[in-house]
Amino acid sequence: MNIALIAHDNKKDELVRFAIAYKEIIEEHTLFATGTTGLRIMEATGLSIQRFQSGPLGGDQEIGAMIAKNTMDMVFFFRDPLTAQPHEPDVTALVRLCDVYSIPLATNIGTAEVLIKGLERGDLAWRDIIHQEQGEGNDK
Template sequence: MNVALIAHDNKKDDIVNLAVAYQNILKTVNLYATGTTGSRIAEATGLTIHRFQSGPYGGDQQIGAMVANDEMDLVIFLRDPLTAQPHDPDITALLRICDVHNVPVASNLATAEALIRAMEQGLINFKPRSN
């Protein structure tokens, strides 16, 4: 199972705390993240994370490409709807591609926790992988 983790600057502490709280579940899946987010999570948890470019350099688009190629099962993109910075990745394109390919996506902590817990309990039916 492949899970992507992305966060706007003001939500990086939240996604790190989420990963720390759920590291026993997250260690059972393949993790992908944008550059800075992935570095911070790996440092705090010791989890193995495939890191793409940072968001401003296209990391969110690299994750979007995995979604489009049916290589991503779940996306957690904690966004800051009130104070997003100009260099923060735009969630709109990633939300659209997740919707097109029926990939669950969380944009806030409450939904992220619900999806992680559902994943742990086998309540989410992920698409069979072609590879």
Template sequence: MKIALIAHDKKKNDMVQFTTAYQHILKNHELFATGTTGMRISEATGLSIHRFQSGPLGGDQEIGALVAQNKMDMIIFFRDPLTAQPHEPDVSALMRLCDVYAIPLATNMGTAEVLIHGLERGDLQWRSILKQ
């Protein structure tokens, strides 16, 4: 499965902790991330990650384009709801695309853990059927 990993600045440490804890699951999938988030995850875990631009420079939109083409299966996006983001319209557009195309989206650690355990159990295999 193709999984995008995104984290706002104040949530990057949480994303590194999450990916470190679940690298045994994530290593079996194709990973994508926005700029600095991808670099930090890769440095901490050694996981192979395709990196896009940072979010404010268009990374969220690059991932959104893959969603619109049915080329992304899951997004884990640790958002910081307490800090204004200069690219908030891009964040909203990405979330809207996930709803339009039925892409599982976690915006916090609790939901991300539910998705990652579902991924491990095979609960998300329906994504493969949609691609046929």
């Protein structure tokens, strides 16, 4: 599965800890991340991650494009609801796209842990079925 990892500044440490804790699960998948978040996770875990621009510079939109093409299977976006974000319209658009394309989205650690455990159990295999029906291959 293709998995996106995104975090606002005040949530980056939390997402890094999440990636460390669940490294054995997520390393089996193709990972994508916005700039600084991806770098921090790579440094802490050694995971291979395709990095996009930082969120404010278009990284959220790059991941949104993958969602719109139905090539992103899951998004972990640890949002900071208490800090105004200069690129809030991009954030809103990304969340909306996840809803439009039925992409599992975790915006906090509580939901992320439920999704990661579901991923581990194979509960999200329906995404593979969608790719097969569309004649698409999926990297992992």
